[in-house]
Each structure stands twice: as C-alpha cells, then as structure tokens.
Amino acid sequence: MLNPQSRVASVKWNVLDDAAALAHATERRQIELDTAMVDTFQRDGVCYVPGLFTDWVEPLRSGLDRIMDSPGDYAFTSDSAEPGEPGRFFDTYCNWQRVPEFSAFALTSSAAFLAAQCMQSSTAQFFHEHSFAKEAGTQKATPWHHDLPYYCVDGTQTASVYVALDDTPEDTAVRFLAESHRDGNTYVPRRFRTGEDYDYDDPSMVSAPTAPPDGGEARIISGALSAGDAIVFDFRTLHGTTPAPVAGRRRAFSTRWLGDDVRYVERLGVTSPPLDLDLLPGDRMPESLFPTLWG
Numbered sequence: 280m281l282n283p284q285s286r287v288a289s290v291k292w293n294v295l296d297d298a299a300a301l302a303h304a305t306e307r308r309q310i311e312l313d314t315a316m317v318d319t320f321q322r323d324g325v326c327y328v329p330g331l332f333t334d335w336v337e338p339l340r341s342g343l344d345r346i347m348d349s350p351g352d353y354a355f356t357s358d359s360a361e362p363g364e365p366g367r368f369f370d371t372y373c374n375w376q377r378v379p380e381f382s383a384f385a386l387t388s389s390a391a392f393l394a395a396q397c398m399q400s401s402t403a404q405f406f407h408e409h410s411f412a413k414e415a416g417t418q419k420a421t422p423w424h425h426d427l428p429y430y431c432v433d434g435t436q437t438a439s440v441y442v443a444l445d446d447t448p449e450d451t452a453v454r455f456l457a458e459s460h461r462d463g464n465t466y467v468p469r470r471f472r473t474g475e476d477y478d479y480d481d482p483s484m485v486s487a488p489t490a491p492p493d494g495g496e497a498r499i500i501s502g503a504l505s506a507g508d509a510i511v512f513d514f515r516t517l518h519g520t521t522p523a524p525v526a527g528r529r530r531a532f533s534t535r536w537l538g539d540d541v542r543y544v545e546r547l548g549v550t551s552p553p554l555d556l557d558l559l560p561g562d563r564m565p566e567s568l569f570p571t572l573w574g
C-alpha cells in the first residue's frame with residue numbers, strides 16, 4: 280500500500296469524535312448480489328461488479344482531485360513514482376471524514392452491503408478509504424502484494440470495494456492471483472516506491488512473488504474497467520499491475536471493510552494506517568473510529 284517513509288499524517292485523520300453517531304443517522308442502499316458473484320468471491324478472493332457505482336464517479340473524482348491539488352491539507356498522502364520517473368503515482372487514505380464526497384459514499388452507498396454479502400458476514404465495519412491515481416505516462420507498476428499484513432487487523436472476513444474512476448484498459452488495470460487468499464501465506468508488506476519488502480522481523484511472513492506465476496495452475500484475473508465498475512477483493516488476495524504505460528488518467532477509490540471475525544492485531548513493524556490505538560490484541564476495532572455500516 281504505501282511507503283511509510285514518505286507517508287506523513289499532515290493532519291489528524293479523524294475529525295469526528297464519534298463516527299458511530301453519524302452511522303446511526305444515515306442509511307445505506309441495499310443491492311441484492313447474485314449468489315454466483317458471492318461464490319466467485321469466496322472461491323477466487325475477487326469478483327467484479329460492473330457499473331454499480333457509475334453515479335458516484337464524478338463526486339469521487341472531485342474529492343480525489345481536491346486532495347491531489349493540495350495534499351498537505353489531508354491525512355496520509357504519498358507519491359510513489361521516483362523523481363525522474365515518468366508520470367505520477369499518487370495515493371492517499373483515511374480522508375473520508377475530511378472529504379464530504381467520500382463520507383457520502385461510505386455512509387450512503389451500497390458498498391457496505393456489497394462487502395457484507397461478499398464476506399458472508401452479518402456486519403460490515405468501515406476501516407478506511409484509499410484512493411489511487413496514476414497520471415498519463417506513468418509506468419510504475421503497483422507491486423504484487425496483499426493488504427492484510429499492512430493492517431493492524433486480522434481475520435478471514437475482509438473486503439475492499441475498489442471503484443474505477445476512469446475507463447481503464449486491461450493492460451494497466453489491477454490484476455489478481457485467483458485463490459491466493461486461501462494459500463495460507465502472509466506476505467511481507469512491500470513498498471510501493473521501491474518494490475522492496477518492509478524490514479519486518481516476522482518469521483511467520485514470507486516474501487510475495489515479484490510477478491505472478493506464469494502458466495501451470497495459476498489463474499490471473501484481470502479485465503478492462505469502465506468508470507463506475509467495482510472490484511471486490513479479500514485483503515489476503517495477491518494483486519498488482521504490469522509496468523505498461525498508463526494511457527490516460529487512471530484513478531480508483533477503494534473502501535476497506537471488516538467482517539464479523541476481524542480483530543485488532545499487533546504487527547512486528549509499522550502498519551498502514553500508522554494509527555496509534557489504545558487496544559489489546561483480540562479487541563474489536565472501536566466503533567467511534569470505525570463505524571459498523573451494515574448489520
């Protein structure tokens with residue numbers, strides 16, 4: 280996800296003392312997901328939901344572009360293309376309380392219900408949002424990684440709802456290694472800027488492949504996206520991109536969801552978000568910061 284060295288909390292990420300109150304005062308849309316879609320998510324660790332968020336594209340683009348114009352006014356922002364490399368690979372997260380379009384999406388869209396159904400969870404607790412932008416000409420690949428070990432949570436019911444904000448050809452879209460969410464491995468987090476593994480002294484983690492296996496049994500799942508299409512994937516599913524040059528802007532907005540069995544965990548290194556939480560391993564994530572938006 281990010282490079283902790285360049286990742287600075289320019290401002291306090293949570294503006295609200297009690298986000299749960301806002302959750303109670305709002306209602307989320309429901310969409311009944313095809314059971315085949317849920318089965319695909321459970322089997323492959325990823326499923327595609329075309330066109331679900333078309334109405335959200337303009338508002339989410341506006342929110343992200345505002346952050347990109349003025350990154351210092353927002354929480355965790357990072358540029359991963361090195362100086363001299365073509366294009367720009369920007370990402371930012373934990374800004375939903377500062378960006379009304381992002382809070383409206385989390386609090387009123389069908390993302391919470393979508394995540395709950397895919398996770399087969401009776402609840403969907405909102406962890407945070409994360410936006411990405413690759414500008415035209417960017418050749419920086421998103422390194423192969425999975426998200427769970429970057430986070431201070433652990434569990435088997437997790438989902439990211441990733442919304443494409445631009446039409447994206449298949450060669451520059453994020454791609455996934457099917458069934459990697461169930462391979463039993465925890466992969467060392469990897470820096471987006473250098474592609475190097477974090478310096479984690481955790482013998483239970485292994486280094487992720489730098490490229491997905493070619494041929495054999497491995498199934499790579501990828502596809503062109505239209506703005507407004509959603510991809511739902513498990514925090515444990517390996518994903519990344521090729522270094523193919525990005526033709527136009529390529530923006531995306533991802534919300535991260537926690538299901539019934541997810542609990543706080545201590546990692547043997549910096550986590551992202553680098554949150555300072557007064558919790559014990561095994562605790563539920565506090566509702567005041569991470570409101571349950573479904574169930």
Ligand SMILES: O=C(O)CCC(=O)C(=O)O
Binds near residue numbers: 280409439519
């Ligand atoms: O859009 C990308 O290239 C990266 C997305 C990603 O890593 C994520 O949402 O976890």
